[in-house]
Amino acid sequence: MRRILGGLLIVVLSLATVIAVVLVLQSRDDAEVGKARGPGEKVEARCPDASAGITRDARPLTEDQIRHATSLGNVVLRYSGSRPPAALRELQDELTGPFDAEIAAAGQAVILAGGGKTTEALAWGRRQRARTPGDPALRTFAEAWLGEGAPEPCPTD
Secondary structure: OHHHHHHHHHHHHHHHHHHHHHHHHHHHHHOOOOOOOOOOOOOOOOOOOOOOOOOOOOOHHHHHHHHHHHHHOOOEEEEOOOOHHHHHHHHHHOOOOOOOOHHHHHOOEEEEOOOOEEEEEOOOEEEEEEEEEOHHHHHHHHHHHHOOOOOOOOOOO
């Protein structure tokens, strides 16, 4: 009887140790979720008034399309002019490849958007203005915020 109780005590202590280690490691995994620090200035994060998916990029996007895209976790690179600068196209290709609507729907795309007044990168609740399309701050911003969308899904129509 004493052997059984001793063996049972060892099993219980071993199980408790494993559970404690798993809980500690799991809490470390969640440490970056909803991170408040990172590059770029903090801006208002608002869900779109109407769900507005993006089927192609390198053209002007509506505010609702940009809000929808960033709420999913995408990073939008907005530029002035009718064609995206080569530096922005190259950055998109290096980070996520050419635009793909399915990747954008999953919140894992860098999306080019014309119609801006300046060159800037947009993410959920964040903006990084750039002096030039080749500004290294755009890459740092996109790498930091890609996949970081709204903490709660935006309501859909």
